[in-house]
Amino acid sequence: MKVSVVIVGHVDHGKSTLIGRLLYDSDSITEGRVEEIQKLAEEYKKRFEFAYFLDSFDDELKEERTIDTTGVMFKGEKNLYSITDVPGHKEFIKNMLTGASHAEVAVLVVAADEGIQEQTGRHAFLINMLDIKKLFVMVNKMDAVDYREEIFLDIRNKVAKLLTSFGYHDVVFIPGSALEGDNIYKPCERMGWYHGPTLIEALDSVELPPKEVKPLRFVVQDTYLVDSDKVIVGRVESGVLKKGAEVIFQPSGVTGKVEKITEFQGELEKAEMGDSVGIIVNKEVKRGDVCGLVEVPPMSTEEFLGEAVLLEKDLRKGDILELRCGTRRVKCEIREIKEKINSETGEVVERNPAEISENEAATILFATEPLVVEKFSEIPELGRFILVRGRNIGAGVVLEVSR
Amino acid sequence: MSELKDLENKTLYIIREAYAEFKRPAVLWSTGKDSTTMLWLCRKAFFGKIPFPVIHIDTGYKFKQMYEFRDRIAAEWGLDLVIARNEKAMKEGIGPKDGKFECCTKLKTQALMECLEKNGFDAFILAIRRDEHGIRAKERYFSPRDEDFRWNYKDQPLEMWDQYQSITEDKTHTRVHPILHWRELDVWEYVKQEKMPVNAMYFAKGGKRYRSLGCEPCTSTIDSDAKTIDEIVEELKVTKIAERSGRAQDKEKAFTMQKLRALGYM
Numbered sequence: 001m002k003v004s005v006v007i008v009g010h011v012d013h014g015k016s017t018l019i020g021r022l023l024y025d026s027d028s029i030t031e032g033r034v035e036e037i038q039k040l041a042e043e044y045k046k047r048f049e050f051a052y053f054l055d056s057f058d059d060e061l062k063e064e065r066t067i068d069t070t071g072v073m074f075k076g077e078k079n080l081y082s083i084t085d086v087p088g089h090k091e092f093i094k095n096m097l098t099g100a101s102h103a104e105v106a107v108l109v110v111a112a113d114e115g116i117q118e119q120t121g122r123h124a125f126l127i128n129m130l131d132i133k134k135l136f137v138m139v140n141k142m143d144a145v146d147y148r149e150e151i152f153l154d155i156r157n158k159v160a161k162l163l164t165s166f167g168y169h170d171v172v173f174i175p176g177s178a179l180e181g182d183n184i185y186k187p188c189e190r191m192g193w194y195h196g197p198t199l200i201e202a203l204d205s206v207e208l209p210p211k212e213v214k215p216l217r218f219v220v221q222d223t224y225l226v227d228s229d230k231v232i233v234g235r236v237e238s239g240v241l242k243k244g245a246e247v248i249f250q251p252s253g254v255t256g257k258v259e260k261i262t263e264f265q266g267e268l269e270k271a272e273m274g275d276s277v278g279i280i281v282n283k284e285v286k287r288g289d290v291c292g293l294v295e296v297p298p299m300s301t302e303e304f305l306g307e308a309v310l311l312e313k314d315l316r317k318g319d320i321l322e323l324r325c326g327t328r329r330v331k332c333e334i335r336e337i338k339e340k341i342n343s344e345t346g347e348v349v350e351r352n353p354a355e356i357s358e359n360e361a362a363t364i365l366f367a368t369e370p371l372v373v374e375k376f377s378e379i380p381e382l383g384r385f386i387l388v389r390g391r392n393i394g395a396g397v398v399l400e401v402s403r
Numbered sequence: 404m405s406e407l408k409d410l411e412n413k414t415l416y417i418i419r420e421a422y423a424e425f426k427r428p429a430v431l432w433s434t435g436k437d438s439t440t441m442l443w444l445c446r447k448a449f450f451g452k453i454p455f456p457v458i459h460i461d462t463g464y465k466f467k468q469m470y471e472f473r474d475r476i477a478a479e480w481g482l483d484l485v486i487a488r489n490e491k492a493m494k495e496g497i498g499p500k501d502g503k504f505e506c507c508t509k510l511k512t513q514a515l516m517e518c519l520e521k522n523g524f525d526a527f528i529l530a531i532r533r534d535e536h537g538i539r540a541k542e543r544y545f546s547p548r549d550e551d552f553r554w555n556y557k558d559q560p561l562e563m564w565d566q567y568q569s570i571t572e573d574k575t576h577t578r579v580h581p582i583l584h585w586r587e588l589d590v591w592e593y594v595k596q597e598k599m600p601v602n603a604m605y606f607a608k609g610g611k612r613y614r615s616l617g618c619e620p621c622t623s624t625i626d627s628d629a630k631t632i633d634e635i636v637e638e639l640k641v642t643k644i645a646e647r648s649g650r651a652q653d654k655e656k657a658f659t660m661q662k663l664r665a666l667g668y669m
Contacts, residue, residue: 002406002409027643029643030643030644030645030648031643031644031645031648032645032648033645053537054537054540057538057541057556057557057661058661059557067556067557068541068556068557068559069541070533070537070540070541071533071540071584072533072534072540073533073534073586082584094560094561095559097561097563098543098559098561098562098563101563101564102563102564221416221419221420221423222419222422222423224449224450226450226451231450233419233448234419235412235416262450263447263450264446264447264448264450264451265451274409274412274413275408275412276411276412276413276415276416276419276448278450287423311561324566327420327423384564386561386563386564386566388568391560391561391568392560392561392562392566392568393561394561395561395563395564
């Protein structure tokens with residue numbers, strides 16, 4: 001099984017070191033790489049760090065912090081892991097979100113000698129917003145506190161309380177040290193008081209829930225002329241697309257029958273979630289349309305309530321910007337900012353504010369050109385959106401759709 | 404095999420997004436296994452006929468077998484092949500003797516830059532992968548470059564949920580990386596599954612094979628007995644040797660690859 005894991009947490013709590021340790025202990029480091037890094041560390045007058053397996057920009061090495069997200073893969077006993085490292089610094093939240101947005105499992109790293117810090121809360125808030133359901137907490141740097149149980153218990157209580165407020169219950173907490181390799185791959189004798197799993201055992205125990213069967217949603221990317229056929233290309237975001245199905249495209253409002261499902265040199269009887277295919281309907285549709293079954297049709301809307309996090313610049317009531325969902329781009333207006341949310345704690349800090357700033361979150365009423373969105377809790381693939389103003393400046397999820 | 408299907412699905416989606424979002428894209432083809440896989444995937448995305456030019460950056464130093472492979476496949480697949488050469492630097496006799504950084508920048512990066520200017524391309528589709536090199540692991544699927552070709556790696560766009568930033572302020576072109584999430588092993592398993600043509604230099608002769616193809620003076624073989632695709636797949640499952648260990652420009656100095664890439668190297 002392939003499992004995508006993101007390692008999150010505050011700056012300098014040991015995320016990159018933890019991944020470097022995982023790679024090292026799982027014997028995934030290529031020949032000569034350790035020596036290469038040793039040489040590099042000497043050149044820069046630094047101590048050898050496992051983090052240097054990940055931090056490959058020279059500035060990252062000089063500044064001893066991760067700037068951008070990195071993806072690495074390694075084979076565990078049971079699973080193939082795709083591990084994403086993200087920066088723990090506040091100014092790089094957009095890089096954190098980029099890295100975390102495709103993860104199925106998160107490991108929140110909290111340093112035993114510092115406990116909860118600003119990005120501990122913010123990262124927990126964001127992984128919850130991204131709907132990453134499976135979470136582990138690694139209480140790292142236990143070596144720096146002499147492996148004392150009471151320190152671990154104290155942090156566990158505080159972090160568990162924070163996580164409960166974000167809806168995470170019964171989270172497994174692992175005390176360890178990425179630097180020393182304690183409870184990462186190998187159990188640690190110095191923490192005889194701990195009887196839980198090592199990090200790799202915890203990851204190996206993850207069972208990903210089977211994909212639920214949901215209503216068909218196929219997003220249209222383009223139409224190509226292949227021989228004399230007009231082939232509508234796109235992706236099945238949810239449900240099952242079958243040959244012969246009666247479908248409707250929104251917001252175009254076009255209906256038709258799926259004559260063929262095609263791919264290069266072949267035809268299919270059906271396409272499932274995630275499949276990139278072509279369909280022949282013999283109707284004109286547009287990029288950005290969403291196709292569904294006539295019985296369970298996608299609905300076009302011009303207003304919805306979303307929760308969004310802003311990554312740069314200010315966002316004011318009345319601002320006009322671009323919103324992207326699926327393959328659709330529309331103009332949208334910030335009709336109302338309902339609540340400003342502290343992205344460190346998840347608490348509402350202000351009602352009906354005139355504006356929000358960088359790294360703040362808010363529930364916002366959006367007025368848009370017609371588009372199809374779904375509630376994030378129902379069809380997440382069409383319940384998430386990006387805000388664009390010259391560049392991608394924010395991301396959010398759909399809470400309620402006005403019909 | 405469903406994992407390969409997942410990889411392919413995502414890549415087809417990205418290629419089609421690039422084609423829909425950009426006015427004049429092109430795909431780069433070195434004739435190596437990754438970019439040949441990319442062409443294969445482009446053919447799949449567009450049902451056989453790639454609707455944009457295929458650029459081959461010719462440094463003049465490529466292996467003879469690479470040129471032969473290029474011409475054979477270009478004819479078989481009906482490619483709109485554009486050959487990019489920095490004629491001026493080639494005439495001046497630039498080569499690895501001038502330093503690998505200098506040579507790669509002039510013969511590859513600048514050749515591509517001239518090709519962009521001449522043809523007005525606004526996107527290059529490239530077959531780089533995260534697991535090839537630490538610096539490539541930091542890339543986005545859509546990566547904007549400024550008019551000097553520079554990669555502002557300290558300020559990369561937010562990219563989530565398959566929403567790629569294609570509109571950019573003051574940027575001249577975008578690099579598109581549809582197989583960023585593939586591993587070397589995935590590429591070979593895919594080559595096997597699809598019965599794709601690959602350059603015979605990848606197969607072992609006399610206990611040596613090429614694991615990564617580049618220019619002749621800067622590319623060396625690895626010890627290997629893998630004579631077939633199956634044997635390569637088996638070798639990759641256990642190897643501890645880095646994929647680009649035979650590529651001299653990566654190893655000249657620490658961060659050479661970062662510096663090359665910051666200037667617009669692939």
